Amino acid sequence: MDLDVDGQHDQVRDERSRLFTKQRRGDFLNYLRERLADKPGAEAADRLLSSPVAPSKQLMAYAADEIREREQFTLLDEQQVAYELVMRAVDKARRADFKQVVIVTGGPGSGKSVIALSLLGELYRQGRTALHATGSQSFTQTMRRYPGRGSTRIKNLFMYFNSFVDAEQNGIDVLICDEAHRIRETSTSRFTPAAKRTGRSQLDELMAAARVPVFLLDEHQVVRPGELGTVHAIEQYAQSRGYAVNRVSLDEQFRCGGSRKYERWVLHLLGLEGSGPVPWAGDENFEVRLAHSPQELEAALLARPGTARMTAGFCWPWSDPRSDDSLVNDVVIGDWSRPWNVKKDRAVGDAPPSMLWATEPSGFGQVGCVYTAQGFEYDWSGVIIGPDLSVRDGRLVTVREANRDPAFKNRKAVPDADFDHLARNVYKVLLTRGMRGTVIYAVDPVLRDFLARHILT
CATH class of the missing domain: 3.40.50.300 (P-loop containing nucleotide triphosphate hydrolases)
Structure with a gap:
């Protein structure tokens, strides 16, 4: 009934919209006839579908x-x-x-x-x-x-x-x-x-x-x-x-900070370039520090101005959130523990969804993995090197049994040589996210001693 919508006609009447009631069906049909052709629209539809897409x-x-x-x-x-x-x-x-x-x-x-x-x-x-x-x-x-x-x-x-x-x-x-x-x-x-x-x-x-x-x-x-x-x-x-x-x-320039010298040092350390690890010679614009515990690593990041994140190699289980919408502290090292970043594209409690871990301030409370850290930079990077990296005969070696990444589980699909190269690349990514400095902690005590000989602080 028109009376049921009295007063609404003028609210929607403009050059693009009209309001019709059941009583005004005839007016509605006339309105459509004035604006729609009486021939089939197949030709116009085909033309639309085949036309190139271009922005306005x-x-x-x-x-x-x-x-x-x-x-x-x-x-x-x-x-x-x-x-x-x-x-x-x-x-x-x-x-x-x-x-x-x-x-x-x-x-x-x-x-x-x-x-x-x-x-x-x-x-x-x-x-x-x-x-x-x-x-x-x-x-x-x-x-x-x-x-x-x-x-x-x-x-x-x-x-x-x-x-x-x-x-x-x-x-x-x-x-x-x-x-x-x-x-x-x-x-x-x-x-x-x-x-x-x-x-x-x-x-x-x-x-x-x-x-x-x-x-x-x-x-x-x-x-x-x-x-x-x-x-x-x-x-x-x-x-x-x-x-x-x-x-x-672009390898000879750094627009947003970082250190080319440090990146080269990481490549040598991981055996991705050069003849082997070399001592860190320092860079006045970039800080490299070795932490003796995860607590020290986290405290060092909190004390620095600017953005900071903690990341780690995939060497711990990764649980789904609890029923009370909280994260499980899966990354456990001694009496220190923190959760991984959120797995999926929704926030869990105060923790941001996975794709925003690197950019939302609340991402600091979780440990990021390579899949959420890759492609992003922040001022200060804290890297926990898991037990999947150790030292043998003066060089870093990978320890496949200590890695928990499902992508590397199948030895037939990912032979040991491929795992070795990919695992080194993972740590190269993690170690080069910081634009002002990197704090490193190694779980393996042999690797910690090795790094201490190459990072003089």
Whole structure:
């Protein structure tokens, strides 16, 4: 009845909306006839489905403001080289129907993600189509939460590597693959229906999706079986398809802090580069300290100004939350114990969801693992080296039996040699998250003594 909604008509009447009651059915039909064609819409629907997806001008402007201008990024030296290389490649690709692959390598703090976000903002300001993708839920969700705050469409610029299974060939100008060391052999998982298991490589999907695929990576951050994001793998595949490849290294610069000298020391320590461990020679802009207990490590972090997190090798069980919504203190060392970071994407008590552990202040109370720490930096890093690392004949060795990571459980799928390399990469990631300093505690007393001889404090 009209009387039942008396007074509501004027509330909703504008250029886009109307209100009709059952008594006004005839008016409703006339309203629809004035605005809808009397012929079938199949042709228009097909045209819509086959049309290229492109952002609106308003979205481009908003993306540029939110991603590029608000952060006031300043690109330095090789960062600027990489940035300009991509922009030139975009112009060339459009003019000549040409595909070019760009690979940008660099350690932590070298500005890979600064380049990624600067490119994304500038490309949208110019009216180009671009997407940002990673293989990390934590990293992608953080990008959606901060640069994409307040706009669903901006959030949708941040994708995952497995989002391009059915992507149109060259459907976008640029695909920025950040944290590309996490690229996997295929995009399928145990949840993928059998009908969709094409066997197509993830590299092929990513390279096909854009005229200019950009890969930003640190080769020493491959930490899981099945990850193949190395310069060699990317170059080899691109060349097999006849694509031009350009590469830029950022290894000689640190925009956001950190220490190149310290990163080299870690690589030597872990046997990933060089002829073996060397003494820490010091860096006036970066502090390295050896703790004699986890209590000392935690206290040292609390005493430092700025952001700090504790991480550890995966050498302790990882329990589900209790029924009272509290975390179990799984990481137990003597009379000191703390919980791992939250497993899933919801908060547990005061602890943030897993993808926000590195960025929310309340993440300090938990111990992070490599999967939540990778891709992030904080001022001060506390690293607990678990019993899966020890020393033999003056060099670090891995102890597989002490590791509890389910990814390494199957010896047939992950042979001992692969485990050894991946475990060393795990600690390389954990040891290089701090931008102002790192505090280290080793559970194995033999390793503690070894580190004490190489870290003179």
